[in-house]
Amino acid sequence: MKIVFQHSGILPVLKYGGIERILFWHMVELAKRGHKVVLFGHRDSQVEDYGIELHNDGSDWVDRIPADTDIIHLTYNFTPDIDIPTLVNIQGNGQPNEVFPLNTVFVSRKHAQNHGSDSFIYNAIDLSEYPFEVKKNKSFDNLMFLAKGSWSVKNLKDCVSIAKKTKKHLHIAGGKVILPSRYITSYGMVGGNEKIEVFKKCDALLFPIRWHEPFGIAVIEAMAMGLPVFGSPYGSLPELIGEDKEVGRIFQSKTELIDYLELGEYTYDSEKIRKFTEKNFSIERLTDSYLMAYGRIISGEKLNTKGPKWCFKKTAQELLDF
Numbered sequence: 001m002k003i004v005f006q007h008s009g010i011l012p013v014l015k016y017g018g019i020e021r022i023l024f025w026h027m028v029e030l031a032k033r034g035h036k037v038v039l040f041g042h043r044d045s046q047v048e049d050y051g052i053e054l055h056n057d058g059s060d061w062v063d064r065i066p067a068d069t070d071i072i073h074l075t076y077n078f079t080p081d082i083d084i085p086t087l088v089n090i091q092g093n094g095q096p097n098e099v100f101p102l103n104t105v106f107v108s109r110k111h112a113q114n115h116g117s118d119s120f121i122y123n124a125i126d127l128s129e130y131p132f133e134v135k136k137n138k139s140f141d142n143l144m145f146l147a148k149g150s151w152s153v154k155n156l157k158d159c160v161s162i163a164k165k166t167k168k169h170l171h172i173a174g175g176k177v178i179l180p181s182r183y184i185t186s187y188g189m190v191g192g193n194e195k196i197e198v199f200k201k202c203d204a205l206l207f208p209i210r211w212h213e214p215f216g217i218a219v220i221e222a223m224a225m226g227l228p229v230f231g232s233p234y235g236s237l238p239e240l241i242g243e244d245k246e247v248g249r250i251f252q253s254k255t256e257l258i259d260y261l262e263l264g265e266y267t268y269d270s271e272k273i274r275k276f277t278e279k280n281f282s283i284e285r286l287t288d289s290y291l292m293a294y295g296r297i298i299s300g301e302k303l304n305t306k307g308p309k310w311c312f313k314k315t316a317q318e319l320l321d322f
Contacts, residue, residue, distance in 0.1 A: 001070045001294065002036040004084075008057050011045045015191035018217040019091045022286070023075060025126040027052050029287040038066065071294050077101070085297045087290075089121075093212060093316035099307040103297050105290075106308075107215040108236035114212055115308040121293065123215045124286035127278060130224040131196065135203065135270040140261065142169045144202035144227070146195075146218040149175015153211035153317060155232075158254050160184060162206065166261045170206070173198045199225040204248075204268075207231040208257065210319045212312075216240060223247055223277040226270030230257055232322050247273045254322055 005027060013020045024047070031037045031051035038053045039045065040061040047054050055064060062080045065072065072086040077094075079086050079101045088104045094115055105119050106112035112120040143163055147154035149172060156175055163170035163183045173195055176186040187198055205222035213235030220240065222229055229248035231237040241248040246269070251257040293303065310316065 001291075002038065002066065002068055003030060003294070004038045004040070004065055004069045004072045006040040006057065006061055006072075006074060008042060010042045011039070011047055013191065015189065017191065019075060022123055022125070022217070022283075025124075025283045026287055026290065028126075029283050030291075033287070038069070040064070071298055073290070073294075085294075087293060087297055087303075090115075091123075091214060093214060094308075094310035096310055096313065096315060099309045102302040102304050102307060104304060104308050105293060108239055110212070110236050110239060111214040112308075114235075114311055116306070116311055117304050117308040119303040119308075121286060121289040122281060123217055123220070124281045124283045125217070125220055125224060125277075126283045127224055130199075130221065132224070132226055132270075132274045133200070135226050138266050138268075139264075140168065140203040140266055142171060142202045144198065144205045144222065145170060145172045145174065146198075146205060146222065147174045147207075147209075148189075152319060153209060155208050155210045155322065158208050158322060159206045162208075162254060162258055162261065165258050168261065171198050171202055195221075196225075199227065202227060205229045206257075207237065208251065208254065208322055209234055209237065210322050211235065212316055212320075213237060219248075220277055220281040223273050224281075226273050228266075228268045228273060230260075232320075234320055247276050 007023060009020055011020060012024045027037050028050045039047055040055045040057050043056050045054055069084050072084055075089050077100055086103060088101050090100060090104055090106055105121050106115060106117060107120060107123050109120055112118055145156055145159045149156040159170060170184050172186045173190045176188055205227050207216060207219055207229055209232055215236050219229050229241055231241055231250055233250050233252060238250055241250055
């Protein structure tokens with residue numbers, strides 16, 4: 001199968017990046033399986049050593065798509081006006097009145113439902129990039145925040161408040177806190193080995209988002225490193241963390257989360273958390289799912305019966321209560 005991708009950023013991402021890394025890992029996995037992978041992308045992308053054919057991006061990229069392409073895979077709301085099947089994977093939330101193509105795939109069940117769809121494929125990671133070590137510390141003195149701290153929906157503000165209230169150390173990867181505190185360490189935007197080293201210092205991930213989170217890549221990154229995740233009840237979080245409380249917990253409010261941390265009774269097994277991630281969120285599983293979706297589209301099937309669109313009157317960025 002020949003699959004064409006288009007992405008304007010440099011791949012692979014060397015530092016911070018979520019969606020871009022998943023896209024790259026998927027392309028590499030496809031190439032490993034013998035598929036012909038073509039990327040219209042940044043001229044500085046280093047993908048050819050992974051078996052990916054690189055074409056320089058540009059406004060005319062659609063006109064240069066090879067005629068023998070089986071399917072096009074895009075990560076934004078666009079359908080080329082050519083007679084080649086196209087899959088659109090949407091990672092974010094739509095705007096009010098924005099309509100997506102019939103062959104759109106979302107990234108969690110709730111994400112799809114929020115757009116009037118049932119078409120989704122969970123995001124995943126290349127677990128080889130997350131070296132696992134068994135964690136024996138049950139005190140949870142070191143908490144982690146991993147997100148763009150300047151984005152209020154990610155709720156860094158409450159994470160800082162929780163750390164100070166419980167007298168636990170918060171390691172912030174993805175933002176900086178201006179006011180100094182002995183309970184806070186800020187690393188700024190980190191990626192690669194630097195991010196892995198921060199993970200190793202921490203006992204759990206705080207993820208009390210205040211919006212309809214489509215997926216939450218940080219959640220499965222933390223779980224790959226054996227860290228439980230403490231999150232809010234919004235978006236994909238209940239799906240990713242589950243109800244059995246073996247890989248983390250869902251909290252309805254900041255007060256409830258603080259009370260739990262102050263209780264100090266933790267029974268998480270880091271090996272079990274890692275195995276849960278391997279079973280549910282490996283890049284191999286993601287590629288399996290996309291190959292099935294490609295086959296359905298190529299055979300003429302539509303993934304949605306009508307164009308998906310955001311189901312709420314309010315925009316996705318309006319803060320939810322926590």
